[in-house]
Amino acid sequence: MQPFVYTADPARVVFGAGTLARLPDEVAALGCSRAMVLSTPEQKGMAADVEGRLGAACAGAYNGARMHTPVEVTEDAIGRISAARADSLIAVGGGSTTGLGKAIALRTGLKLVAVPTTYAGSEMTPILGETADGVKTTQRTPKVLPQTVIYDTDLTLSLPPRLSATSGINALAHAAEALYAPDSNPIVALMAEEAIRALAGSLPRIVTHPGDREARTTTLYGAWLCGICLGRVAMSLHHKLCHVLGGAFDLPHADTHTVILPYALAYNAAAAPGAMAAIARSLGSADASAGVRDLSARLGAPGSLREIGMPEAGIERATELALNSAYANPRPLEADAIRLLLRRAYAGEPPGSL
Ligand code: NAD
Secondary structure (H helix, E strand, C coil): CCCCCCCCCCCEEEEECCHHHHHHHHHHHCCCCCEEEECCHHHHHHHHHHHHHHHHHEEEEECCCCCCCEHHHHHHHHHHHHHCCCCEEEEEECHHHHHHHHHHHHHHCCEEEEEECCCCCHHHCCEEEEEECCEEEEEECHHHCCCEEEEEHHHHCCCCHHHHHHHHHHHHHHHHHHHCCCCCCHHHHHHHHHHHHHHHHHHHHHHHCCCCHHHHHHHHHHHHHHHHHHHHCCCCHHHHHHHHHHHHHCCCHHHHHHHHHHHHHHHHHHHCHHHHHHHHHHHCCCCHHHHHHHHHHHCCCCCCCHHHCCCHHHHHHHHHHHHHCCCCCCCCCCHHHHHHHHHHHHHCCCCCCC
């Protein structure tokens, strides 16, 4: 075993079906009594339920969370929060709402309780991505970490099967890249393998029976572990490609992760044989890349960049952007192979050898 450093983040995690009922006690335990509930416009109904549960401890709601955490939305929300004299934030939703909660926490120092309703994993990471004037920047600071995370599997029952599938593969990508991260360690590897096993076993059941509570619970458990992996170690080619493609062509976040993962794994296969064996073992497949591709196909998830809105003419630009900045990857970045990877991903062809 190589020497390693493992830092644990301090969030308190409350996990299980019906755990939202514990929210008022969790807010009180933080010494707070005027919480502002955050959500997207689409999840206004879920937010209203949370407001009702908080009763007198609710200072109001802000339902304007949007994808990519635009700074103008954060500033607008802070105006409402100061007017309401809120002393804490409850972010109810996926990565977009958690992002808003983190951006406000960073600027105001307010305590943050995250109530995730997708499998994106942002609630477990000290990472914040924000957009100002169309440019997305990412920073890492413990100031954005929630104090408490409430995972209530009941809140994920309404996540549509297609979004459940792609959000689940988005989570799986965090665990897969954690296994070959330069700063990986045995604790993260344990969590990553367990997470992939949990997701591979439960996601197909969710797609056929979205109301299967046991499958929902196993998926959310896997997604939590994936979030820890994402927050703890450096991500590589897969996350970089998704960031580039999402930013340059405004592609949907979870869909992009779902399409790219088998190709990124094929690219890195020969350079990270131990990680690939662990991923394949956890998927119950002979090969990591093929295993993810098969899982995706079983889930009916998108398999090509073309079908999620990428223009073919964008392949060259995406190749340049992917090679632009230095980042960790088991295999050096080679322009021709990255271009081929993107061409195959665009068309949805098998990754083959890259
Ligand atoms: P999202 O938060 O944008 O949610 C997608 C849509 O699904 C929204 O309309 C939302 O209201 C709806 N939704 C969410 N949960 C639902 C539920 N249970 N039932 C019904 N509808 C529901 O999508 P996401 O994939 O969770 O998050 C993507 C964003 O999060 C991206 O901007 C990404 O960059 C960011 N992210 C950040 C980190 C990080 O560590 N900073 C990690 C992962 C993702």
